[in-house]
Amino acid sequence: VPNAAPGRPEPFPPLKTQWFHILTALSREPLHGSGIVRDVLKQTDERLRLWPATLYGSLEELASLGWIEELTEEGDFPEGESRRKRIYRLSAAGRKVLTAEAERINSLARTALARLASESTP
């Protein structure tokens, strides 16, 4: 499955929707599970709620691909966060994958919008 290839040289087929949103959520700062759920709700105008099993299933897969990492060092934890919860951050490989996917979507959208604009007369 090309989706699961760690390097992901070819950004096809598209990333799973929930993977895309999780990587986007982690692109700004490390978060724990419920922080990711809240961020994805915000990204999608409350349309996509990640349910617990979907979320942790995806987090485990993303971690095993090396696209995200669980924080382990004491110094890595943000101020005021207890060590009780797992906190994840985007890895360098994950950043590359997300960038490639965002550019892919962007170029598809640009093409579609350009054609729609040039053929606006019915």
Next chain:
Amino acid sequence: MEGSRVYRALLRLLPQRFRVPYAEEMEELFLEALEARRKGGGMAWLGTWIRAMADVVLLALRLRFPAARRRRRTPLPGGLMRSFLADLRFASRTLRRRPVFATVSILTLALGIGASTTMFSVVNGVLLEDLPFQEPDRLVAVWQTRPELQDHPGDDGARWDRYRLTYTQYRDLAEGSAAYAGMAAYRAGDPDVTTLTGVGDPGEMPAGAASASLLPLLGVRPVLGRWFLPEEEVRRLGMVQRVVKR
């Protein structure tokens, strides 16, 4: 809290290697989702439960049978029936090896089926099934509107646009209108109970007032005794709830 106990039981569907590290945080997340939906009111909590169940069951299947999707590209020789029986044997062996998984799956299915059955009987009774009267599609209720009361709601909660007719208004309407095949008046809860004696043990019955035309119009026959005649229509009480009860 009851909800989290049920959810924890549901999480037993997941293999231990996954459940141990994540169960606690998953439960917290589920409770957050439940809380968010509870503010929506109504049946929103039921939707949350169904989504959460599907969520856990799907992950459990994926984690426990990772090869299931790829297995058996080529059909077994011997046709559909034999491969179906082989599937059945495979399923029962798998379930017997994992009694906890089997129990929780069966309970989840039972809960799901129970909930849908309950929902259906409510929807069927309230929305789909006809009223238990003769030609229910020709029955209408008649109200009057009293716009002058729009800004002064009565103490009894009567709505200005659904205001009861008085008995005199009903008589005028019943005698003057050719638009209806028949017309009847009733008023529930006037008085709301009466005591029935003379048939076995005395008992309290819900009661109401009605015009003589009510039961013939609805096509309902009294369970006991006889209905009263138009010329007896002065002020008789009782009967309505009793005779309509099925």
